[in-house]
Amino acid sequence: MADSVFLDEVVGFLHNIDDPTVSGADLLLSLDKEEPLLSLPDTDIALQLLDVSPIDDGLFTSSEDDHHSAATDSDCTSVETESVASVSSPRTTEVTVDNNIRSKDAIRRRSYRQKRKVEKAELYKEVEQLSNQLSELQSREEAIKARRGLGLAQTALWKALANRHLQARLMAEEQQRRLREAVERRSAVIKDLGVVIRKRISEEQHDVDRAYSPSKKPRIESPDMALYETFINELDEVYARTDSIFKEAGVQDSPNDDELYNDARAVSKKSNYHELTGKMTTPFPFDRVRAFVGEVKCMEQRANYERIQLPGVSDNTAVVKFRIQARVGNAVGSLVQHAITRRYYEEDRIVLIWRKFTEGEGVYAGMHSDETGWNIVRPSSDGAATVMESIIRYVPMSFNTVASPSGKLNEFTDTIISAGEEDCHACLQKLEALLLDDALGVC
Structure with missing residues (x-):
């Protein structure tokens, strides 16, 4: 906001320089509103360069002083007229010197004005560049704010998706663990059944051999104990289903x-x-x-x-x-x-x-x-x-x-x-x- 106000003041100052209706004193007053430049020691020099008379209390004197000044000027003029003939040669020299001084002042003022015009053009160009930079910065700031808002929404969305995938993965891992346990239990049952079948075959073979070996001792431990223990351990799981x-x-x-x-x-x-x-x-x-x-x-x-x-x-x-x-x-x-x-x-x-x-x-x-x-x-x-x-x-x-x-x-x-x-x-x-x-x- 402060940059925009400063640029507006610079543009206004440049317009006042181009405006012929604005006097040099008003232009200098517009440069410093809090402390007028006319109070500075070098103000007279600036006024001379701008072809402006200093502003002092004499501008606001009464009409009587004006009449007095006019009378004094008239007297001086008559005296000068009377002495023209006697001092014509020195007066001509003074006029020539005065004209040279005026010519130098005009050249100096012209150079100063040309310099001011160049500076004014550069200031206009700088104002345009700064305005473009300000617009670009404002657009960039708005884009950053928009991206920040969109980024927060995307972050929340990604968090929700990540949590969802995490829950799905945990459920899949739990299901895989249960399936592995079921496979292990089934494998144990198959192994136990294999033991039972092999023992049953061995028992039948023993019965055949017993006819030829009557003195052989009978088997004490039942071969079905492993099967019974396996089924008993599964009853609680079956009940839960x-x-x-x-x-x-x-x-x-x-x-x-x-x-x-x-x-x-x-x-x-x-x-x-x-x-x-x-x-x-x-x-x-x-x-x-x-x-x-x-x-x-x-x-x-x-x-x-x-x-x-x-x-x-x-x-x-x-x-x-x-x-x-x-x-x-x-x-x-x-x-x-x-x-x-x-x-x-x-x-x-x-x-x-x-x-x-x-x-x-x-x-x-x-x-x-x-x-x-x-x-x-x-x-x-x-x-x-x-x-x-x-x-x-x-x-x-x-x-x-x-x-x-x-x-x-x-x-x-x-x-x-x-x-x-x-x-x-x-x-x-x-x-x-x-x-x-x-x-x-x-x-």
């Missing part, structure tokens, strides 16, 4: 509750498992079902039923082993199943989780199945009855040690599913029998 599994399958929204199991639900072609879902309602109240559900012993009707006692296992966890006989045409096969079940008692429901491993024998030799099951027992919406919902997933496997005919693995899977349905119906019948006896007061 209960709600997500039921939400994915949509069992709770299913209106059909007349049969325990429905047709197998269609799953993705990329999935390597078969899924069976079911829902059933019993008329007994939930509190009575909760009291007797732990007394039901399932799969006891199976051949070679054996309950395995493991150290450090709670009463809510059961480990059993049994055999299922099956006939395929004229051939006979059997299924050896290892089942681990656990009950989780919650405030408003009971969750039953099981893991089951099946080995095929006879016509099913070399075939295996990995099974995971979820069962929820909860009160009905009106509280008068009890609803039981189930989801079972089967993962059939066939090892290359035995070549299986085409379609044999599907028959093996169907046999396992049918056996599972039979076991569940048997458990439900036992539970309803206990509840009915309790309602009738039968000891």
